[in-house]
Amino acid sequence: MLELKDLHVRYGGIHAVQGVNMKVNKGDIVTLIGANGAGKSSIVRSIAGLVRGVSGEMLYTGRDGETINLVGSMPEKIVKKGIALSPEGRRILPHLTVAENLTLGAYSRVDKKAIEEDRQWVYSLFPRLQERHWQKGGTLSGGEQQMLAVGRALMSRPDLLMLDEPSLGLAPILVEEISAIIKALNADGQTILLIEQNAYAALSIANRAYVLEVGAIVLEGSGQGLLHNPQVKEAYLGG
Template identity: 60%
Template sequence: MDVFYGAIQALFSVSLEVDEGEIVTLIGANGAGKSTLLKTISGLLKPRTGSIYFENEDLTKKSPIEIVKSGISHVPEGRRVFPEMTVIENLELGAYVRKDRSEVEKDLKIVFERFPRLYERRNQLAGTLSGGEQQMLAIGRALMSRPRLLLLDEPSMGLAPILVSEIFEIIKEINARGTTILLIEQNANMALSVANRAYVIETGRIVLSGTSQEVASNPDVKKAYLGG
């Protein structure tokens, strides 16, 4: 697919697939088009050409709300929690497309079990949380819509190394429980260590794809992204 910002083309004939149950990672430098791709999948941008299919359903003409209802949730870069709302209000907002209140309450409990710190701070304003706690809240909020595909944009950005490890353990656990994940991550070593497959994007074009091992052992990738 091709995606434009006004007259400027951001993605060129991009094609990728994420199979059910996988973690797929997209690696590339800043400005390569990674976030643009996630925004297009979640309906915030529309492709000029091409289509996006999820479970045999064409998402291209759907609104962002319809896409959430279809089973896709997006954790944007920079977390984007609602700072003037409490932790619990942020989480409940993640379930706004759902009508099954009793199941929503169950999922709230599951999120609090997974993120005990959020439970401790459940009545605190989200803007007063640390960066790591806000990232947990953003992921928890996305999980409240019960997504089958989770789009994660730079989940470790700005976090201390110990928290990065914690966030990646959470990503593996979410995937092990059955959620498919498309992951964008500056920390390419970390991303490749948890992903099944990887794509490399440069200036809006996919230039390489393969299993995580294949991509990690590619000399150009080592040099550009893995500190080799």
């Protein structure tokens, strides 16, 4: 579905991503782990079209079966092609209500009835959001904001859902809850690219995993494989 070939990202003088090759197959959960500053967010932000200074190839095969190179496309076009990003730090709109945040997530779509059905579907995934649908996003707790961020990304009905550190700053019980939702979505056929610092949670649910260090992939394999890899254990799982 998505293949990155020799991807480079440069911000001014900083070479943040240095020739990354990655593949996301349809129906998989692929995770990208690595330390803070390794370039994980730069990669997903590039895929979403938010970054300039991207070179290399990002080949994406969308629902229409056509393969295109995403490099240079505007974010709004990429959303229409079926890729959604729930960004790092959640970035919900604090002055809009929960319901409005979700409506915004469906901005690329026109079918009002289908959008409304999907809103109900998101509420069924996250009942807390339904209870609070009239509240301003900024009044939600951190965990609820994260649910809203994921729900909002789902509202575009993406073929590829990218989640950038959904467990950041959440209590362990909420991390588990989010993990369970990610697994359930995937069981329904949702392709997911998951970025995490919390390597254990990510690796245990991923089909395929990549380890990023200072802008380059240093390891790749199945989620379970990397979970038991001594190198990964030492560097990311606390020995």
